[in-house]
Amino acid sequence: xxxxxxxxxxxxxxxxxxxxxxxxxxxYVNDWDEEGRVPWELHQKAGALGVWGxxxxxxYGGLGEDDSFxxxxxxxxxAKCGAGGVGAAMGGRMISxxxxxxxxxxxxxxxxxxxxxxxxxxxxxxxxEPGGGSDVANMKTTAKRDGNHFVIxxxxxxxxxxxxxxxxxxxxRTGGEGLKGISLFFVEADRDGFSRVPLxxxxxxxxxxxxxxxxxxxxxxxxxxxxxxDKGFIQIMENFNIERMCMCASSLGMMKVCLEESIEWAKTRxxxxxxxxxxxxxxxKLANMSSKIDVLYDPxxxxxxxxxxxxxxxxxxxLVIGFAGGDDKIPRVPMNLPLLKGCAIVGVxxxxxxxxxxxxxxxxFQQLFDWFNKGDIDPLVSDVYPLEEAAVALRKLMNRQxxxxxxxxxE
Numbered sequence: 001x002x003x004x005x006x007x008x009x010x011x012x013x014x015x016x017x018x019x020x021x022x023x024x025x026x027x028y029v030n031d032w033d034e035e036g037r038v039p040w041e042l043h044q045k046a047g048a049l050g051v052w053g054x055x056x057x058x059x060y061g062g063l064g065e066d067d068s069f070x071x072x073x074x075x076x077x078x079a080k081c082g083a084g085g086v087g088a089a090m091g092g093r094m095i096s097x098x099x100x101x102x103x104x105x106x107x108x109x110x111x112x113x114x115x116x117x118x119x120x121x122x123x124x125x126x127x128x129e130p131g132g133g134s135d136v137a138n139m140k141t142t143a144k145r146d147g148n149h150f151v152i153x154x155x156x157x158x159x160x161x162x163x164x165x166x167x168x169x170x171x172x173r174t175g176g177e178g179l180k181g182i183s184l185f186f187v188e189a190d191r192d193g194f195s196r197v198p199l200x201x202x203x204x205x206x207x208x209x210x211x212x213x214x215x216x217x218x219x220x221x222x223x224x225x226x227x228x229x230d231k232g233f234i235q236i237m238e239n240f241n242i243e244r245m246c247m248c249a250s251s252l253g254m255m256k257v258c259l260e261e262s263i264e265w266a267k268t269r270x271x272x273x274x275x276x277x278x279x280x281x282x283x284x285k286l287a288n289m290s291s292k293i294d295v296l297y298d299p300x301x302x303x304x305x306x307x308x309x310x311x312x313x314x315x316x317x318x319l320v321i322g323f324a325g326g327d328d329k330i331p332r333v334p335m336n337l338p339l340l341k342g343c344a345i346v347g348v349x350x351x352x353x354x355x356x357x358x359x360x361x362x363x364x365f366q367q368l369f370d371w372f373n374k375g376d377i378d379p380l381v382s383d384v385y386p387l388e389e390a391a392v393a394l395r396k397l398m399n400r401q402x403x404x405x406x407x408x409x410x411e
Contacts, residue, residue, distance in 0.1 A: 005304075010069055017077040020049060025081040032207040036200055038089040040164065047119025052094055056101050060113040071242070072249035079253030087250050088208035092124040092161025095243045096169045099125070099235060103226035104186055112167055122165040126156040126187075126213055127236060136171065136236050137179040141215065143172035150174070150185065150225065152218040162211035163198050165189060170215070171232055179233040179382075184226040193218040234382060237403040259289050288313070300324045305331035309341070316343045380404030 024045060032038050046052070051074050056062020078087040097116060100123065101109065115121040132138045141154025152172050162168075168187045175181025187194065193216040198209065227235050263286060266277035276282045293311050296318040302325025309318055323330050338345060354361045371377045382404040385393045393406045 005069055010067075010073060013070055014073045014077060016049065017051075017074060018080075020045075021077055021081050025078075025086060029081050029083045029086060029207070033083050033085060034206070036198075036206055037163075037209055038086060038207050042086075043090065043093070043122065044119040046090060047117065051090075052097060052117050052119070054094075055098060056113070056117055060101070060109065061117040062101075068245065071246055075246045075249035076253035076256075079250040080257050082254075082257055083207060084250070084254060085205035085207035088160050088205045088210075090161075091246065091250075092159070092165065092208075093119075093122055094246070095160075095239060096123040096125040096167075098242060099169050099184060099226060099239055100167075100186065103184060103235060105223055108186055108224070116167070121167065122161055123167040123169070124159050124161045124165040125239070126159050126162075126168045126170040128156060128158050130155060130157050130212075136182065136233055139171055139173050139182055141170070141172045143174050143183060143185060145174075145222070146219070148222050149219045150222060152185065152187070152215040152220065154215050156213040156215075158199065158210050159213055160208055160210055162196055162213060163209035168213070169226065170213075171236060174232075175230040181230055182232040182236070183229050184232040184235055185220055186224045186226055187215075187218065187220055191218050191220065234403050237380075237382075259286070262286060262289065295319065297321065301331050302326065302329040303331070306333060306337075309333065309337055309343070309345075312341055312343050314342050316341065318343060318345045320345060320347045381407050383407070384409060386410075 024042065050063060053062035053064075054071050055066035056064075058064040075087060075091075078090065081087075093116060097113075100113060100116070104113075112121065112123075116123045127136060127139075129140055131140060141152065141156065143150040143152045150172075152170065154172065156170070159168075166189050168189065170185045170187045171182055172185060173181050174183040189196075195214045195216070196211045197214075198211050202208075202210065226232075263277070266282055266286065267275055269276045271279070277286070293308075293313055294316050296308050296312050296316065298305055298308065298319065299321035301320075301323035312318060333345070337343075368377070372379070380403065382402055383393065383396065384407045387408050387410050390408055393408060396402050397406060
């Protein structure tokens with residue numbers, strides 16, 4: 001079944017990227033891994049394709065509009081080169097571009113953005129620290145106000161693209177503890193007190209020039225603060241949404257390579273007088289590799305439900321949450337699919353569940369509260385409002401500005 005989101009423009013973009021990867025990357029990728037770097041010429045060639053222009057204004061060399069499907073296609077096709085370090089080396093620029101475009105001053109954007117988009121200069125996102133990765137709320141790097149400057153002290157590690165980047169988007173604590181005291185800063189690599197040390201021969205991603213960054217009384221102008229002071233946590237979380245989607249696409253591309261190479265090996269490798277693929281147990285393993293989705297969570301419905309159901313593993317579960325795709329697009333499922341997959345299609349209608357099975361709902365909530373009290377779960381609370389400001393909280397939800405939960409208090 002054809003993916004309805006594969007428009008001619010997206011298919012052409014995928015074809016261009018595939019040709020680029022086949023010609024410019026695959027023949028050299030093993031050598032780059034051993035050398036521990038990707039040649040800078042690759043950044044410039046990729047920039048000429050426009051792969052870093054998503055959501056970037058045309059005046060800065062961007063596409064003028066964003067397209068999540070094009071982003072996913074780029075990450076998937078680059079991952080098919082067979083070395084995760086290539087996509088990582090190129091991706092440091094991508095995850096720092098969006099906050100530069102959205103949050104930096106016009107002066108900074110006019111000065112640096114076009115060179116980054118076209119591959120002439122490099123940029124990286126500096127969030128992860130030696131004491132924590134995605135635990136952004138526990139950030140230790142500090143930025144103290146000193147007149148018209150901020151003075152940054154601390155360190156970052158596993159920063160992708162850091163050895164070749166000219167500019168950094170750096171998270172630092174400007175306020176108290178927790179998620180509300182963090183701000184973002186634009187930091188040039190030639191600032192006094194800034195240094196970096198490469199991380200060589202990691203477990204993977206050998207050709208990705210990751211590094212540890214050190215900030216020793218690094219002074220940056222107050223104008224280099226990106227966005228509002230103490231609002232950096234929300235800005236980082238918004239950026240993580242794009243980053244994590246792209247990482248999923250990269251993982252998909254890498255998994256496809258693993259499956260394809262496994263099939264090719266099974267066709268050529270012979271045991272007991274016949275190719276591996278002629279053995280039934282091997283064919284079953286390859287079939288399982290191609291369909292490993294345990295649970296399908298679908299709040300949309302529409303045209304993609306059936307192909308998603310076809311990708312589910314044996315004995316999996318498809319959870320029908322709702323039909324945001326429209327009542328006129330409620331999917332019709334060929335009933336031989338549940339038979340062949342041995343899977344269950346389960347309706348999840350919380351409104352009816354809480355009325356019909358109130359005791360089980362109460363038990364579920366009690367379990368959640370127990371987990372919370374034990375520290376097993378830590379819900380992300382992005383904002384807290386008094387009850388009188390409920391309308392403000394609702395508008396924030398409706399405008400998709402909330403990251404995590406919004407809490408109303410009665411005190």
